[in-house]
Amino acid sequence: DAGVIQSPRHEVTEMGQEVTLRCKPISGHDYLFWYRQTMMRGLELLIYFNNNVPIDDSGMPEDRFSAKMPNASFSTLKIQPSEPRDSAVYFCASSLVSGVGSPDTQYFGPGTRLTVL
Amino acid sequence: GNSVTQMEGPVTLSEEAFLTINCTYTATGYPSLFWYVQYPGEGLQLLLKATKADDKGSNKGFEATYRKETTSFHLEKGSVQVSDSAVYFCALYNNNDMRFGAGTRLTVKP
Numbered sequence: 396d397a398g399v400i401q402s403p404r405h406e407v408t409e410m411g412q413e414v415t416l417r418c419k420p421i422s423g424h425d426y427l428f429w430y431r432q433t434m435m436r437g438l439e440l441l442i443y444f445n446n447n448v449p450i451d452d453s454g455m456p457e458d459r460f461s462a463k464m465p466n467a468s469f470s471t472l473k474i475q476p477s478e479p480r481d482s483a484v485y486f487c488a489s490s491l492v493s494g495v496g497s498p499d500t501q502y503f504g505p506g507t508r509l510t511v512l
Numbered sequence: 513g514n515s516v517t518q519m520e521g522p523v524t525l526s527e528e529a530f531l532t533i534n535c536t537y538t539a540t541g542y543p544s545l546f547w548y549v550q551y552p553g554e555g556l557q558l559l560l561k562a563t564k565a566d567d568k569g570s571n572k573g574f575e576a577t578y579r580k581e582t583t584s585f586h587l588e589k590g591s592v593q594v595s596d597s598a599v600y601f602c603a604l605y606n607n608n609d610m611r612f613g614a615g616t617r618l619t620v621k622p
Contacts, residue, residue: 451610
């Protein structure tokens with residue numbers, strides 16, 4: 396399996412522009428997670444989906460952020476408009492459901508490094 | 513609510529030293545507990561996990577035991593190697609909530 400695929404790997408944009416990050420989870424996985432990592436705030440869970448349905452989006456920082464999962468093999472995280480404080484590495488991860496009905500081991504993608512100038 | 517507190521770093525050890533990274537959690541019920549490792553420039557990888565009290569997770573010489581009485585899941589390794597240098601994250605999943613600790617950076621010197 397190719398693992399979790401994220402694109403682009405690097406994105407540099409100017410303040411005010413729309414940014415779309417993409418993720419292809421591992422085939423057959425039930426859960427998909429979006430995280431943001433910065434030096435100041437560490438790793439933050441933004442939102443996660445179970446069977447394409449958003450379960451918890453309480454980590455989404457504000458209305459400028461939105462995430463969709465139109466099907467089991469694709470998800471997007473959009474920032475509109477982008478701001479310099481959004482600069483971070485954004486990770487996507489996917490997992491199967493465990494025997495106790497919760498997410499099992501998460502497999503992380505390589506991340507997208509976003510720089511907003 | 514759910515939360516994870518782990519030992520602040522950075523931690524610097526010599527090769528073959530003993531490693532302990534402390535992790536404690538707050539949660540109601542019975543969370544699943546995880547340790548993830550992040551090598552430079554990469555995403556996180558699962559190191560080990562435990563899903564119920566007294567379970568011991570182990571992998572690559574690392575171990576952690578799920579202690580409900582002390583709400584802890586400390587990571588240990590008897591003899592670290594230079595290749596263990598990375599950032600280690602303690603995490604829990606409980607009631608539709610996923611939480612990660614702040615991460616502990618480990619540097620192992622030859």
